[in-house]
Amino acid sequence: MSDNTVLTLQVLSSDGFSMDKLKNLLSGDKRRFERDIQKLISLNRKAFDFLGIEARGNYDDSFNYSLRLASSEYSGVIPIRSAGSGLVSGYLKVTGRYGEEIDDILPLLRDENFTPEFDDSMPISIDAAVAPPKYIECAKYIDIYEQAERFHWQKFSNRNLTQSRPRNTDWVRYSLDSFDPANALKYPNKINLLTTDHIEWMVLQYVLDLAISELKSLKTPISLRMHYANDLKRLGRCYDKGAIIPADHITIHSSDPMIIKELKNIANLILANSSDIRCAWRIDYSRFFERYIQYLFTLLAHKRGTRIVNNPHYSISGKKPAWALKYLEPDIVMIKEGNQVIVDAKYKSHMYNWDSNSEELHNTFQEDFHQVLAYSSFNTMQRKKTIIAYPYNEFRCYSTTAHSSLNECENVTYLMGIPISKAMIPEVVDSLQEII
Incomplete structure (x- = not known):
């Protein structure tokens, strides 16, 4: 295991890997570095495609050549074959953006109908976070x-x-x-x-x-x-x-x-419902966060005696253009005695950038806010409640209210920072119970 090179990358990010980092994955001839990079990319095309990785050779501002990897929404592990021997000599691990550890959480989400995807044609010899199905x-x-x-x-x-x-x-x-x-x-x-x-x-x-x-x-x-x-x-x-x-x-x-x-x-x-297979695996990280939030609210519903509906479809009928939506799909609807709370999970960095005022943050929040307002329009409550859940390293909650002077309706939207941590789940559920 000590001879294996483990490269790490975060979801939805890019990074360069120099000759020193790739030493065990190359032929060892520094004069062939550029050719080795291209061969490395070619040999691992299938594995890179599995994780949605864009790989290319790249010169930086100092004219140093490196392997440039850009990740997608997928987190997971793939084997990396060496440009020198053609054998598996390393692994690429794509993790969450905020340093969270999900190994203990993935098994909890089986009841939420969420399991990673596996490809047993790409075996690995390192411990995987989850066993294959x-x-x-x-x-x-x-x-x-x-x-x-x-x-x-x-x-x-x-x-x-x-x-x-x-x-x-x-x-x-x-x-x-x-x-x-x-x-x-x-x-x-x-x-x-x-x-x-x-x-x-x-x-x-x-x-x-x-x-x-x-x-x-x-x-x-x-x-x-x-x-x-x-x-x-x-x-x-x-x-x-x-x-x-x-x-x-x-x-x-x-x-x-x-x-x-x-x-x-x-x-x-x-x-024994176990496996000794170790192979490449991936999860859609946004979907993982959605299922994690659904798991937390399911625990809350058991405590509060409320009903949870995950991913209901609000159908859209009539004459529509090809690009129109077929349905709306909130992540969670909590229902009790005719009252509803709409919850939408977003794996975005807004809670980590609370004091930032970038145009990108503004535009993406506007989309998120309009989305939950649209979802909540289907209940008849005068005072509607919605939640936008973002990842954060501790539990945070801020409320904002949108008020209509035309019909005296208002929508209270809670912006929540939710830690992705098994150890903090009881604390998070207790905090949710106090607010909702």
Whole structure:
């Protein structure tokens, strides 16, 4: 791991990486630095595209050449292949803009229907913030199961059979049954058969059933569902659901064939809902912040007994040009006894620039403000409440009021700074409860 170069970049930013920073990713020949940069870009085009990274060679004002990377809205990790060896010799990690740590938060957002995207064609060997979704292990299980199926794994299995001749007979049972002359030649024998239909295989069929269900679910990308559709259809006919044996863990024996050991190992990962796969992953950071805010307000709703609706669609009908909106979609609507609070999450730097008066901040806030005002127009309250949530290193809340002298309506908008921190979640929810 010490030989791996880890480059870091923030979302929606750009940075230059000099020869010193890229040392382990180049050929080592300083005379070929510019060519190495171009080769590095070419070798890692797929990985850069996955994170939406724009990569180019660039001369600075001092005529020093460097690798210039510009990030998009995606955060995540990708492997970087060396221009010298062509092998993975480093990683690029794109993080949040404000130094927040999201590793502990991502697992909390599974209930908010938010999981990172993964690409298992780009493996990494560093610890990822999150494990890949279950369907990746399930796809691996299907592949290995088909190989194991062709292996025809046999084991001795004890079966209780009624036969016409005594053979390892249960004489106690025979003595109880043979009082009836019709059972005199029926011997309850315990037979040790070499078969493929043994208990351990039935347990593996139980995991197969789980894997098939997972790959058929809507959580699995449609491309993967289509790829495995025929395999799942065939395998679904190859076992009796009534005969499978549930298990929480499968023991791996030293005597097991190698293919069975591999299958059991993946089966245990599926049963434990974990994964040993490490591969490139990404999240849309704006969407992550939106889901995080939804998670906080869901906790608040449980405390206050209010109803939460995430991402409702307000449809727009009538004759519309091609560029018109089809619907409006607020991030959160809190509802209680006819009252509504509209919440919109914005991963922007406004709370960090409270005293700045740049034109860009003014224009983007104007868009945000008009947006929540539009969302709130659909309730009949005279005094409407809206919230614009921005990231900040601690909880902050400021209220502004827009008042109409025409109809005495007003809209109270809370500008909130929300820390992205698992440790601060209870404090944030308590603060929200005091305000709303």
